[in-house]
Amino acid sequence: MAKSASTGRGRPLQFDPEQALQQAMLLFWAQGYEGTSTSQLMATMGLSKSSLYQAFGSKDALFNLCLDRYGEMTAGYMSDTLAQAKSPKQFLLDLVEATASYHSEDGPNGCLLVNSACELGAESPRAGPMLLKRRDKALAIMQQACRAMAENGELPKGREPDAVANQVFALICGLKVMERMSFTPQQRRDCLQMVERLLS
């Protein structure tokens, strides 16, 4: 599904699947899974119901595609930033700083994965497997950074790398919840000293 057969035999798609998926993702992000209806999706994606179902299968499948896309985007960003960062420690500091300082203008608040996990739970048959997959992927990147810190000797004694990864993960989740709760960036930035203290 969502195949882009540019040289297909029949009538070509009259919408851009990537852009449609992006719009669907933004809508789920803002409104949640249950709070988003197929007609709303049709409207923002700019296609009819039959096209939607032909291209994406079902609301569940579309939602999972959105979760996967979101997770892949953020994980990709994190991996790239980590690879280019001058040190794993600085990467973690920058990551938390960016999370705390973020403020969306007219975009959705919080994190689609956090929101979805809270709405549906990770045991939900609808999205549970995807949520766990993306949770583990995000966690793995933080573990990668923390282990690299340990190997570089940047990690203070007595800190288990994987435990530190869990701590950073918790902090970022908390910050994303606070964003959804309308805390200001200024209030959220109070949390930066927690990770600074954690890593030094």
Add this chain to the structure above:
Amino acid sequence: MAKSASTGRGRPLQFDPEQALQQAMLLFWAQGYEGTSTSQLMATMGLSKSSLYQAFGSKDALFNLCLDRYGEMTAGYMSDTLAQAKSPKQFLLDLVEATASYHSEDGPNGCLLVNSACELGAESPRAGPMLLKRRDKALAIMQQACRAMAENGELPKGREPDAVANQVFALICGLKVMERMSFTPQQRRDCLQMVERLLS
């Protein structure tokens, strides 16, 4: 609404409003607002649709009552525990420890307020005002504890009490998200050393 007129003139209620509200709260907690239907509410609350609407007004109103009840219960528990704790610092440590170690047997995961904020957002006309009210109440208790620490001289130098309250708040929200994401209590307990380091 939900008045308990024990000496009313007419036919007495055939259900316990407190218990019905508790059951509704548990259902919203487990399934979210949009994921819970009126018929499910009728079933777990043990009353008919007309009784439900007569007693509670609407699904929105019932949900707000549940949020308020949940917030009042947790805030009351926190206030009492703080008042009786041998030190504000120990209260905060115990609070985070309990949050990290909690594991529900057959009860809902996570926090109703966190889940609802993530699902609906704090700007939602449905629940936004109540979510903000309860957010501020919970935060106020943590600020109270942090300020008491500062007055007792328990707070290390360079820590602003309200900033520390925000940090503890973020950590607890993160832990509640992780609970909803099926992290184990063992993984969540990794975060304890963060608050220990923060307060000493």
Add this chain to the structure above:
DNA sequence: CCATTTATGGACCGACCGGTCCTTTTTTGA
């Protein structure tokens, strides 16, 4: 015993839900 008051069960409402299906349109390769 009766009028009043209140709660209850259940029928009923229009709207919308997610999803299917069929017809029409637009493209391709032969």
Add this chain to the structure above:
DNA sequence: TCAAAAAAGGACCGGTCGGTCCATAAATGG
């Protein structure tokens, strides 16, 4: 030019949504 292929529009589906209404049941005070 024409048959095959694929997408789009939109009617249509049963089910369920949140919510209302009314007749009935059960309690009260007089």
